[in-house]
Amino acid sequence: MIRHKRISLGLLASAVIAAWSPAGWAADPFVVRDIRVEGLQRVEPGTVFGYLPVRVGETFTDDKGADAIRALYNTGFFKDVQIRAEEGVLVVQVEERPAISQLEFVGIKEFDKDTLRRSLRAVGVAEARYYDKALIDKAEQELKRQYVARGYYAADVQTTITPVDRNRVSVVFNVDEGPVAKIRQINIVGNKAFKEGTLRDEMQLSTPNWLSWYTKNDLYSKQKLTADLEALRSFYLNRGYLEFAIESTQVSITPDKKDIFLTLNIKEGDQYKVSDVRLAGELLGKQEEMEKLLQLKKGDIFSSEKLTQSTKAITDLLGTYGYAFTTINPQPQIDKEKREVALTLMVDPGRRVYVRRVNVVGNSKTRDEVVRREMRQMESSWFDSEKLTQSQARINRTGYFTDTNITTEDVPGAPDQVDVNVNVTEKPTGQISLGVGFSSTDKLVLQAGLRQDNVFGSGTSLGLDVNTAKSFRTIALTQYDPYFTVDGISRSTDIYYRTSRPLYYTGDQDYKIVSAGGGFKFGVPFSEVDTVFFGIGYERTQVYTSVNTPAQYTDWLNKIGKSSGDGINNFPFTIGWARDRRDSALVPTKGPYTQANLEVGLPGGDTQYYRASVQQQYFYPISKSFTLALNGEVAYGHGYGNTPFPVFKYFYAGGIGSVRGYQTSTLGPKDQNGNPVGGASKMIGNVEFIFPLPGSGVDRTLRLFTFFDFGNVYQEGQPLSFSELKYSTGFGMSWLSPIGPLKISMGFPLNRDTNDKVQRFQFQIGTAF
Structure with a gap:
């Protein structure tokens, strides 16, 4: 007689398990002669065997059957499990869940799809995993949660499940993002020491304004609100309000889920001053050095920011002596009656390591x-934290x-x-660039370049650049090796062909200077911020004149015995020094920059001359958002060895980069027709007050500025005279746009003469080199 017993488990697993129990079905235990698994498609038989609480030769009981069904169902691999016995053979019949063959998103714009896939994997939904309706529902809720966190309260998620071959399904999340909720009103309740407007200036979120199209700060998101609450807390703690607290936050949304009303309830508390600051713990005999780093002194208003700066400075100091694991624990003692706080900084340098x-x-x-x-x-x-910081930079x-x-x-x-x-x-270091620029002087400018900054991973760069500006055309091939020697001496090599037309905008398109040459330059680092460079090259120049060319230029050609178009050979030797302590070369906010250069036309060439220049810049951060920028430049050139200073080495000024409000390269000496001819020396000064667009926070890609410029160009033999300086003032905007740096200025000359050429509105796209 064949004994046959069977049990199944589906969604009501607990009821089926109960049916297997001795109370629901009583059978005599039996010795398992063999185990057979049926219904598998992707799961390995060994996986099933591993979850069974019985082996061949062991006795099978009701309890073990219930345990087996429970264990197999809990794997999540199976939609149904059945167990039966056939003449001592334990048969496990399973029905696998479908596997997710494809996971797609339709209608997603706000999120990166790969980011969403990673977040859904965390809740158990991913390609190649088993389909589970409960997990899909959970994934829908996760997607909605992420949209709500970004202010999309009306977002709707619908899931389409499509069966495909081999017991698989395709899962598509169809998303209707809807509009993002905008902030209509922000109320701060409980503020007494500071006006609500002052506090709202510290927040990133804002009500709609004329700049909202750019900042998008009127679009609500939970992340922005969390950051703003921390900004308010920091604002108060940095001004001595130790008891400051945000008691509640109410976010109300209109029925159409388009508008947000935000209310913040705060408690300011009292303002505290510092009654004492002392160091304790293991000071390693460096207490005096540490005390000099303290930003908080007795009598100061307490500032959390200054306390953090103090602990960081001490940590960095000990890090330079090999203490990599320094911890500093500030211990405040608050006197509420006196509204004072005494600070004890417990210093634990840890162990010294190398x-x-x-x-x-x-x-x-x-x-x-x-x-x-x-x-x-x-x-x-020895471990040195300062050297690690330098290394990273x-x-x-x-x-x-x-x-x-x-x-x-x-x-x-x-x-x-x-x-x-x-x-x-x-990152990719090779690039092919095709660009279009526009300037108020050169009009349309086409640029093309082919560059590899890390050839074969060696750190050496190669580049080919082409510029088609009508006043300055060039093609140049450059090579730069930052470590020409193991000591860090760099070497740059360049070959170029240039055509410049200094008088193009005056109508004299025949006057031009054509130069072809090349050279080497070496840079020797003397410190982390100081570099001395020197180089030598060969240059062949041709000066083409016409009947409209200023007499200064034709007279110079006659003095050196050359005619229009004759080749002029030179061997320029350059030497210079640069010190750069700016925090950024592109958008600096603090630090000085100094550069001095000297170019000498060596004997043996057709002209002997020297051309010297000194430039000093300084960027001073007035606050986190406002920067004062100062720039000064003086340049001087002269001939020696009975040869006059070459006209193709003349200096020019006027326009963006020198004195705004005056037409580009028009300041200084003029010819008989009032056209500028350049000069042998120049002096330039610029003062800029730089600040962000209102509502853009500390975004440094789009900034406004006001300026005051002065400068002029002087002819050979004329001393630099402050009385002849040209002045201008105005305002402008700089933007690191997707097509290159954009600079716009509106300048107003303050002491123009009748023959000065004025150009109030000026702009430039791209960086001039």
């Missing part, structure tokens, strides 16, 4: 040595990587050692 090894990871193309040569932290030397300045992350790692079994891990993320 660096065993520097590991470079992430550089699949760039050679290790390209990264290592920028490291200032050496192996087998130098690696980032190479331009080969989008990100550099330097971390330390303990060495197992060696408490006095750490490994330094330099993790870099490479």
Whole structure:
């Protein structure tokens, strides 16, 4: 007689398990002679065997059957599980859940689809995973949650499940994002010390204004609100309000889910002053050095920002002595009656360590040595946090990587050692560029370039550049090796062909200067911020004149015994020095920049001359958003050895980059027709007050500025005279646009003469070199 017993498990798993229990079905235990699994498609039989609580040769009981069904169902692999016995053979019949073959999103604009896939994987929904209706519902809710967090309260998510072959399904999330909710009103309740407008200026969220199209700060999101609450907390803590608290936040939405009303209830508390600041703990005999770094003094209004700066400065100081794991624990003692706080900074320097090894990871193309040569932290030397900071900055300045992350790692079994891990993320360093620019002087400018900044991962760059500006056309081939020697001496090589027309805008299109040449330049670093460079080259220049060419130019050709179009050979030698302490070369906000250059036409050429210039810039941060920029430049040229100063080395001024409000390159000496001819010396000064667009926060890609410019160009033999300076003032805007840096200015000359050429509105797209 064949004994047959069977149980199944579906969505009502608990009821079926109960049916397997001794109360629901009683059968005699039996010894399992064999185990057979039926219905598998993708799951391996071994997976099922691994979840069974019984093996061949063991006794099968009701309890083990219930445990087996429960375990197999909990894997999530199966929609149904049946167990039966056939003459001592335990048969496990399963029906697998469909697998997700494809996961797609339709209607998604706000999110990156790969980001959504990662978030849904966290809730159990992903391609190649098993389909589960409950998890799909959970995924829908997760998508809606993410949209709500960004202010899309009307977002709707519908899921389409389509069966495909081999027991698989396609899952498509159809999303109707709807409009993002806009903030109609922001109310701050409980403020007494500061006006509501002052507090709202600290927030990123705002009601709609004329700049909302750009900043989008009138669009509500939970992340922005969280950041704004922290900004308000920091604002009060930095002004001594230790008891400040945000008691509640109400976010109300209109029935059509388009408008948001935001109310913040705050408690300011009292303002506290610092009654004492002292250091305690293990000070390593450096208490005096540490005290000089303290930003808070007795009698100051307490500031959380200054406290953080103080602890960071002390941590950095100890880091330069090899203490990589310094912790500083501020311990405040608050006197509410006096409204004072005494601060004790408990210093624990930890153990002193040295660096065993520097590991470079992430550089699949760039050679290790390209990264290592920028490291200032050496192996087998004491850990130095300042050198690590310098190393990271130098690696980032190479331009080969989008990100550099330097971390330390303990060495197992060696408490006095750490490994330094330099993790870099490479970026494409080759580029083919085709660009169109426009300036008020040159009109349409076509540019093309082919450049590879990291040839074969060596750090060497090669480039070909073409510029078609009518007043200045060039084609140049350049090569730059930042480590021509192991000591960090750089070498640049260039070959060029240039045509410039200084008088193009006056109508004299026949006068032009054609130069072809090349040369070498070497840069010798003397410190982290100082570089001395020198170079030599060969240049052949032809000056073409016409009947309209100023007499100064034709007289110069006659003096050196040349005619229009004759070749003029020169051997320019250059030497210079630069010191750069700016925080950014593109949008600096603090730090000085100094550069001095000297170019000498060596004997043996057709002209002997020298051309010197000095430039000094300084950027002073008035606040996080406002910057004062100062620039001064003086240049002077003269001939020697009985040869006059070459006209093709003349200086020019006027326009963007010198004195705005005057037409480009029109200041200084004029010919008999009133046309500018350039000069042998110049003096330029600029003062700019730079600030962000209202409502754009600390965004530095779009900035406004007001300016005051002065300068002029002087003819050879004329002293630099302050009385002849030209002045202008005005305002403008700079924007790092997708097609290149854009600068617009509206300048107003303050002391123009009748023969000065004025051009109030000026703009330029692209960077001039």
